[in-house]
Amino acid sequence: MTTAIAIAIFVVAATTGATTALSRRRRKLDLTEWAVGGRNFGSFLLWFLSAGEIYTTFAFLGAAGWAYQHGAPGFYVIANAPLGYVLGYWLLPKIWRVGKDHGVMSQGDYLQARFGSRWLATIVAVIGVLALIPYVQVQLTGLATIVKVLFKGEASSSAAIWIGAALLVVFTFTAGLRSSALASIVKDVLVLAAVIAVFVTIGAATKLGGIGEIFHRMNEAHPAYATLPGMQPDTSHTAIWFMSALLMTNIGYWMWPHSFQANLAAKDVNTVRRNAVFQPLYTLSYFFIFVIGFAALLALPGLTNSNNALVSVVAKYYPQWFVGLLAATGVLVALVPSVVMLLTLGTSVARNIYRPAARLDDRHRLRVARLATLLGVLAAAFLSLGNNDTIVALLLTAYSGIAQIGPGIIASLAWRRTTAWGVGAGSIVGLLLVGIPQVSTWWKHISTIEVGFVAMLVNTVVLVVVSLLTRAPSRRHVEVGIPAPTRVPAAAVAIAE
Numbered sequence: 001m002t003t004a005i006a007i008a009i010f011v012v013a014a015t016t017g018a019t020t021a022l023s024r025r026r027r028k029l030d031l032t033e034w035a036v037g038g039r040n041f042g043s044f045l046l047w048f049l050s051a052g053e054i055y056t057t058f059a060f061l062g063a064a065g066w067a068y069q070h071g072a073p074g075f076y077v078i079a080n081a082p083l084g085y086v087l088g089y090w091l092l093p094k095i096w097r098v099g100k101d102h103g104v105m106s107q108g109d110y111l112q113a114r115f116g117s118r119w120l121a122t123i124v125a126v127i128g129v130l131a132l133i134p135y136v137q138v139q140l141t142g143l144a145t146i147v148k149v150l151f152k153g154e155a156s157s158s159a160a161i162w163i164g165a166a167l168l169v170v171f172t173f174t175a176g177l178r179s180s181a182l183a184s185i186v187k188d189v190l191v192l193a194a195v196i197a198v199f200v201t202i203g204a205a206t207k208l209g210g211i212g213e214i215f216h217r218m219n220e221a222h223p224a225y226a227t228l229p230g231m232q233p234d235t236s237h238t239a240i241w242f243m244s245a246l247l248m249t250n251i252g253y254w255m256w257p258h259s260f261q262a263n264l265a266a267k268d269v270n271t272v273r274r275n276a277v278f279q280p281l282y283t284l285s286y287f288f289i290f291v292i293g294f295a296a297l298l299a300l301p302g303l304t305n306s307n308n309a310l311v312s313v314v315a316k317y318y319p320q321w322f323v324g325l326l327a328a329t330g331v332l333v334a335l336v337p338s339v340v341m342l343l344t345l346g347t348s349v350a351r352n353i354y355r356p357a358a359r360l361d362d363r364h365r366l367r368v369a370r371l372a373t374l375l376g377v378l379a380a381a382f383l384s385l386g387n388n389d390t391i392v393a394l395l396l397t398a399y400s401g402i403a404q405i406g407p408g409i410i411a412s413l414a415w416r417r418t419t420a421w422g423v424g425a426g427s428i429v430g431l432l433l434v435g436i437p438q439v440s441t442w443w444k445h446i447s448t449i450e451v452g453f454v455a456m457l458v459n460t461v462v463l464v465v466v467s468l469l470t471r472a473p474s475r476r477h478v479e480v481g482i483p484a485p486t487r488v489p490a491a492a493v494a495i496a497e
Helices: 002-024 031-039 043-054 057-069 072-102 107-115 118-150 157-174 177-206 211-221 239-252 257-265 269-299 306-317 320-353 362-384 391-414 420-435 437-446 451-469 475-481 490-496
Strands: none
Touching (some): 002 320, 043 269, 057 072, 057 118, 057 269, 057 306, 057 320, 057 391, 072 107, 072 391, 107 320, 107 420, 118 157, 118 320, 118 391, 118 420, 157 362, 177 306, 177 320, 239 391, 269 306, 391 420, 420 437
């Protein structure tokens, strides 16, 4: 196991150190470079940065874990990104244009420019920060899982979580968005190589036979694995749940502050559109992860924590050098997206929560942003202690909250009558519906529809009603999100005719 630990430490240290040094070479790390990479990412860097948002520990460990524990309910992740980018193809170019024209660096910046309302920008920034903390918790849970496997269970859960938190703090404080994108290149190459290697060899390593034989054995041992509600019928993962969860996560997909902010780094709108077309191809790799999860269930049926499925089967059946490489890959899978989330958290606090009206220089706000990221990591670490939820369950909870920003953001880009009061009221009502435990518990007793989706529908109704009852924003603010159509001069029309 010493070999595995040494390889994992070397790969992680070399990747984070080299990418940070390369990204800062001849570049001053001001707030714009730290938060949106200087707004000059081409298709290559944006592809890997966006892939980092798809391939977190949710994909690497969570998807395998849900294949292990539930079967078919986990398949929703395969459709998540492709459907999400249908909305993204329309939404992201609009957001990029606002960022370029109005110097927007965060969701709060956009809402302030769109509605001229600092209080709305602050409320949405607070919602985003509160939703990002459990998302970082997901990554820490994955990091802790990998550390425990490396140390064969000798490291306690709390020690593993604090080791992961320390790694996050060090990389975030020294990195910026550009170094995260560069590290994502290394991470994604390692992920694809490791996942494909395990997929191809898992049958031989575990003596289960080929891929076809794994599915044959699953049909015999767990005949319900491929149909909803899966291997645990009492969880109510029905077709209705599947569709509502998918719709909720696809609205929430672009409401994450880090997803919103990452696309502001693109150098032009064609880069954004190109990325929206090709990025969904990345989700094809989920098939490999599900097969690994099924193989883990057949080979190691007694795991008490399904989050451990992928790393446990590799630790048992593969050589130590490969365990080290996989562990390093898993650490990077958690580390790189977390840095982007924490950069966004810090930016939101520095620009939209901490004295938003004050004229403060970039250096001052950069210090505030770094302090906010430290506090965010600490909050996520404390939440992770003693939490036994699966990675996917944690993420669905976080999605239920962040999706409540969705109706307001989408309406602001499509409906001129949308008001700040409508967006604020709808978001708060939706957040209360998913945040009050009694409401969620009561709803689960009467329906299998995902509670976050229901809250989003109520949110939309409240937004429309309150917007119609309150004063419309000025034309200048409306045109931030919905530009006036360009009028063709009469002379030009006559010439064309």
